[in-house]
Amino acid sequence: MKVGALIEPRAPGAAEFAVAAERLGVASLWVPEVWGYDALTGLAFLAAKTTDIGLGTFVVQLGSRSPALLATSALSLQELSGGRFTLGLGTSGPGVMEGWHGVRFRRPVQTTRETVEIIRIISRGERLEHSGEIYPLPLPDGDGSVLRPLVRPAHVPVYNAAMGPQNLRLTGEVADGWLGNAFIPEASEVFLGPLREGAELAGRTLADLDLVAPVAVEFADSREEGDAAARRHAEGYAFTIGAMGVRSGGQERSDPGRYSGRNFYSDAFSRLGYGDEVRTVTELWRAGRREEARRAVPLDLGRLTNLVGTDDAIADRIGRYRDVGITTLLAKLDGDYDAQLTALERLIAIVADQ
Structure with missing residues (x-):
């Protein structure tokens, strides 16, 4: 089991925290995106300050960028980071999409599927033709051309933040990983059941996905x-x-x-x-x-x-996450960076002892 951590790159001391987290053995750092600063710019900053630690978005909102721009932005970060970037994406909701981005919130599962398809096409360096319902490219009634991306082909791992059964099945079918908000190990099949069904549709198993559980971490x-x-x-x-x-x-x-x-x-x-x-x-x-x-x-x-x-209570909870197949714990921490590093060190030690 790996440990990741959320980070706000613009906060004072963030770069030093990232370097220290890398030294501790934290596997990945993740930057959120809501209606404040974007996630990708901050991750580029962290990429320049670190060497080996993974870097991910938690999450970019589908519809806030065109799928093609999202793909090329992801490929830019993959290139700049030396292959350490993971694209975590999600559908968000109407309050953000329609209130902030001015984008209609329609058919979130199909939007996710088509976005991932377009990201894969561009990541392979192929000419962008896509006969989608949400994103037909080029537009069938327009003057657009079929274009080949001006980027170096590279795989970009795509993780989907899914909660509903349809989106979970889609995640199991097409994504490299799952960002599992509100996950409870004792009721794991509510989420893992649909994920497993989707994975089987694609001829694979849950073991082929990185299952990420975001968790607030607070020692008492x-x-x-x-x-x-x-x-x-x-x-x-x-x-x-x-x-x-x-x-x-x-x-x-x-x-x-x-x-x-x-x-x-x-x-x-x-x-x-x-x-x-x-x-x-x-x-x-x-x-x-x-x-x-x-x-x-x-x-x-x-x-x-x-x-x-307590440490014992947290160790018991970690064992339950591990037993149901969670592969990454994404720690959400409070306090100053010294306190966060202390908590991360305790958490990593408990995980290592499992």
């Missing part, structure tokens, strides 16, 4: 401190459950040709067995009762989707 000196940390992380899900997938003003989308108003995280938590609790949190949040909504999030959502607690 006692069980009580661990429970308090788990409670904080649980309450952090209230916004995710209550606000994502909803228009400002609280009105869900009803146009079946676009977005249905569903919340991917809430759907996933419901499949994990927390449907009643999710509905309660959603109702409280939309009613403006935010503190009650936070308190209504089940403690288990903070405890079971993260690594929080």
Whole structure:
């Protein structure tokens, strides 16, 4: 099992942290992208400061760039980093895509499939012809030409951040890895079952994918401190459950040709067995009762989707992730960089002892 870590490249001390993490044996550094700084620029900076550590996006939002630009940007980073780059991508949601990028949020699974197909074509250095439903290239009613990319062919590993069954099957079928938000080892088949089905469609197994579980990591000196940390992380899900997938003003989308108003995280938590609790949190949040909504999030959502607690408790959780086939733990850390490095060192030691 490998250990990766999230990083904000623009924060003071980030380059020194990256070098120290590489020295500790951290396998990869991952940069998020929401509606702030982009992920690719920061990774180019880290590539120049490090030597061997892997570099990935967690995640770039599909639709924010054309598939061709995404492919050539990924190939640029692959070239500049000496082959250390991994493209982590995801569909995001309508709040970001339509509110920030001005791109209609339609058919996310098909958009993912076609984007990966185009990335593969360009990565092979082939002429770009694609008879897609979302991205027909060249445009059939336009004056565009079939072009060959002006880049050196190279493989770019593509990891997909998928939560719904269809997107999970697609990930198993076409991706090199899976970025598994909200993963709970005790209910692993909710996610791994569809991933396995997709992999089998492509004539492979789950062992052919890097299965990445993003986890907040917080060490505690006692069980009580661990429970308090788990409670904080649980309450952090209230916004995710209550606000994502909803228009400002609280009105869900009803146009079946676009977005249905569903919340991917809430759907996933419901499949994990927390449907009643999710509905309660959603109702409280939309009613403006935010503190009650936070308190209504089940403690288990903070405890079971993260690594929080004493060293022994975290070691037990890591064993459960390992037993179900997770191959990379992606650590999300708080505090200054010295504290983060201390936590990473403890985490790597526990993983090594498993």
